[in-house]
Amino acid sequence: MKGPTPDSFRANAEHALQDATLQHALGRAQSGFVAKRAHAIAMVDDFEQLKQRAQAAKSRALANLAPLLEQFEASVVASGGQVHWASTTGELNQQVIDICNGVGAHRIIKGKSMIGEEAGLNAAMEHAGFELVESDLGEYIIQLAQEPPSHIIAPAIHKTRQQVAELFKQFHELGDRGLTQISDLVNEARQVLRSAFLTADVGITGANLLIAENGSICIVTNEGNGDLSASLPAVHIVVASIEKVVATMDDASDILEVLARSATGQHMSAYTSFFNGPKREADAGGPKQFHIVLLDNGRSDLLGGPFESILSCIKCGACLNHCPVYTNVGGHAYGWVYPGPMGSVLTPLLQGLKATTPLPNASTFCGRCEAVCPMGIPLPQMLRTLREQQHDMALDNLPWRAGLGFYSWLSLHPRLFNRFARWIRMGLKITPRWLWPRHRQAVQPQGTTTFLAQWQHRKTKT
Amino acid sequence: MSNSDRARSQILNTLKRQAKPMAVDQPALQVELQWGQQESFQNQLKSNGADCERVADSVAALAAVDALIKRNGWHPLPVIAPGLLQKVQLANRWDSIHTEVTEAGTVAVSEAYCGIADTGSLVCLSSPDNPTSLNFLAEHHVVFLPGHRIVAGKRDVWKLMQAEGIHTPRAINLISGPSRTADIEQTIQLGAHGPRSLTVFLLDQLNP
Numbered sequence: 001m002k003g004p005t006p007d008s009f010r011a012n013a014e015h016a017l018q019d020a021t022l023q024h025a026l027g028r029a030q031s032g033f034v035a036k037r038a039h040a041i042a043m044v045d046d047f048e049q050l051k052q053r054a055q056a057a058k059s060r061a062l063a064n065l066a067p068l069l070e071q072f073e074a075s076v077v078a079s080g081g082q083v084h085w086a087s088t089t090g091e092l093n094q095q096v097i098d099i100c101n102g103v104g105a106h107r108i109i110k111g112k113s114m115i116g117e118e119a120g121l122n123a124a125m126e127h128a129g130f131e132l133v134e135s136d137l138g139e140y141i142i143q144l145a146q147e148p149p150s151h152i153i154a155p156a157i158h159k160t161r162q163q164v165a166e167l168f169k170q171f172h173e174l175g176d177r178g179l180t181q182i183s184d185l186v187n188e189a190r191q192v193l194r195s196a197f198l199t200a201d202v203g204i205t206g207a208n209l210l211i212a213e214n215g216s217i218c219i220v221t222n223e224g225n226g227d228l229s230a231s232l233p234a235v236h237i238v239v240a241s242i243e244k245v246v247a248t249m250d251d252a253s254d255i256l257e258v259l260a261r262s263a264t265g266q267h268m269s270a271y272t273s274f275f276n277g278p279k280r281e282a283d284a285g286g287p288k289q290f291h292i293v294l295l296d297n298g299r300s301d302l303l304g305g306p307f308e309s310i311l312s313c314i315k316c317g318a319c320l321n322h323c324p325v326y327t328n329v330g331g332h333a334y335g336w337v338y339p340g341p342m343g344s345v346l347t348p349l350l351q352g353l354k355a356t357t358p359l360p361n362a363s364t365f366c367g368r369c370e371a372v373c374p375m376g377i378p379l380p381q382m383l384r385t386l387r388e389q390q391h392d393m394a395l396d397n398l399p400w401r402a403g404l405g406f407y408s409w410l411s412l413h414p415r416l417f418n419r420f421a422r423w424i425r426m427g428l429k430i431t432p433r434w435l436w437p438r439h440r441q442a443v444q445p446q447g448t449t450t451f452l453a454q455w456q457h458r459k460t461k462t
Numbered sequence: 463m464s465n466s467d468r469a470r471s472q473i474l475n476t477l478k479r480q481a482k483p484m485a486v487d488q489p490a491l492q493v494e495l496q497w498g499q500q501e502s503f504q505n506q507l508k509s510n511g512a513d514c515e516r517v518a519d520s521v522a523a524l525a526a527v528d529a530l531i532k533r534n535g536w537h538p539l540p541v542i543a544p545g546l547l548q549k550v551q552l553a554n555r556w557d558s559i560h561t562e563v564t565e566a567g568t569v570a571v572s573e574a575y576c577g578i579a580d581t582g583s584l585v586c587l588s589s590p591d592n593p594t595s596l597n598f599l600a601e602h603h604v605v606f607l608p609g610h611r612i613v614a615g616k617r618d619v620w621k622l623m624q625a626e627g628i629h630t631p632r633a634i635n636l637i638s639g640p641s642r643t644a645d646i647e648q649t650i651q652l653g654a655h656g657p658r659s660l661t662v663f664l665l666d667q668l669n670p
Contacts, residue, residue: 028647066477085473087468087469095466138645155645223642224654227594227656228598230633257616267506270638273636278632283590284593285588
């Protein structure tokens with residue numbers, strides 16, 4: 001994995017804003033997602049009620065996470081599958097590698113998984129000598145480009161068709177061909193990946209939900225790649241984080257009602273599939289082995305604390321699509337696998353505030369993320385709490401701290417504050433516009449008097 | 463103690479320590495299974511990019527499949543799910559039945575367990591009679607669904623399965639349209655990895 005880190009967000013963002021190709025791609029993406037979601041929600045009688053039911057299902061799950069995970073494990077075992085547990089991403093990678101080695105696998109086909117991205121599973125598998133192919137078209141494109149995803153549901157949203165065509169010509173030995181249309185590109189990927197599906201020894205997928213009552217895992221896709229990965233190879237390995245578990249199929253259904261609508265603006269994605277254990281004895285197809293690796297990676301510590309509700313996130317991407325920061329700088333600026341508002345909360349919690357200091361500050365607090373979040377996660381409040389924490393830990397830079405210190409001292413001395421405000425006002429009025437930085441808009445003080453003066457004036461009148 | 467066992471007890475212990483006892487609201491009262499409207503099922507399915515047609519019986523449906531194949535120049539021999547093959551009368555429509563679904567232009571015909579009116583989704587249960595691969599490998603997917611088996615929402619599917627004593631199969635596929643992707647420039651393309659087209663026949667009755 002190359003490229004930017006969360007710590008270099010400012011520089012990453014500056015770079016992204018000057019990248020004309022990226023700006024073009026982001027502009028198109030934003031309008032598409034936002035309009036489609038709005039349309040899907042307008043078609044529903046009462047989306048607020050659907051949200052409440054989804055949130056209730058998730059609250060029930062978080063309040064009983066340990067017993068539900070135990071029940072899920074017992075159900076998986078009862079249906080013939082195996083459950084593995086991993087505290088860290090390193091453990092997860094090792095367990096997946098051990099399973100693959102155990103069955104003598106070499107070729108791996110993989111469905112999209114944010115947990116796989118979080119763990120750097122692809123790199124670990126390739127390092128261990130496996131041949132791994134991503135099957136989600138977006139993930140496949142960024143695998144060829146050796147880049148991290150820039151959006152949690154549309155990983156290659158930053159690429160234009162010309163860039164994809166160049167990658168395909170570089171990696172597919174298919175001779176001279178046009179590849180000017182998007183349909184050419186999709187067809188070529190279909191053709192190349194079909195043989196990867198048919199020859200893979202192991203299929204690895206993520207999971208959108210884990211269902212405790214029957215040990216099923218749920219995968220939502222539009223391409224059908226998850227289903228092929230789960231059904232064609234002899235071994236199916238699921239990687240998922242612990243907070244994905246819900247109690248029942250009914251609870252899973254309630255969350256599915258809001259997932260696709262919030263994500264792509266569909267009532268349902270093309271394929272919502274529940275997989276349960278290995279193939280039954282009489283089944284013609286399906287895997288002979290079914291494994292689930294459950295990842296914690298710091299999530300259990302979040303339970304019961306001020307950031308618990310980030311565990312409700314269903315990775316729909318609505319907060320990204322509606323964020324004025326994300327839609328201008330794109331996902332790579334955030335420096336890791338989770339971008340946008342949910343990433344600015346989750347990344348510091350998983351990686352520590354020290355290495356991710358700029359992220360909680362990458363927000364205008366406009367509040368759209370919370371307004372569109374189907375799970376009602378108070379993202380701005382969490383970002384605020386993270387800012388407070390990093391201030392308490394003295395992680396913010398010295399000039400900023402000095403400025404805040406001066407302001408807090410000043411606001412405790414009203415006379416001085418008033419005088420200072422008058423100076424600033426005067427200064428703003430007489431400063432020539434050309435002295436102002438190019439990216440900022442100068443606010444010309446309006447009216448003849450200040451807010452504080454008016455306040456005083458009114459107070460004395462009453 | 464294996465690494466997995468160690469991680470297991472570590473994770474569960476942390477969760478048990480951190481969990482805050484809270485009043486959990488009870489799930490909504492169990493209501494009776496709600497059946498859905500054929501018309502809204504059809505409309506939803508069409509808005510998802512699939513075709514849906516009501517026919518008298520499987521003989522008419524198979525004739526329609528044959529017509530589709532001829533009209534579109536698909537592979538002349540469809541693959542038919544074993545369970546469906548036992549139930550319907552092929553009436554010498556095809557000399558032999560194709561079994562290889564990987565060839566270009568192949569058509570797979572399978573049977574859905576029920577439909578969901580709310581979202582225009584087909585519910586396909588995997589079994590020796592209905593292999594999952596048929597739903598995904600063929601280039602064109604044709605599904606037969608008895609017209610009276612349409613429920614209102616997702617929750618009703620689980621109720622119906624329970625009422626009919628069906629154990630959880632290896633795969634439950636809720637299929638709501640043809641395979642699609644918008645991963646390149648947010649432009650929707652059908653036929654990403656799965657079928658390029660989905661055609662549903664709602665059967666008034668199975669056989670004449």
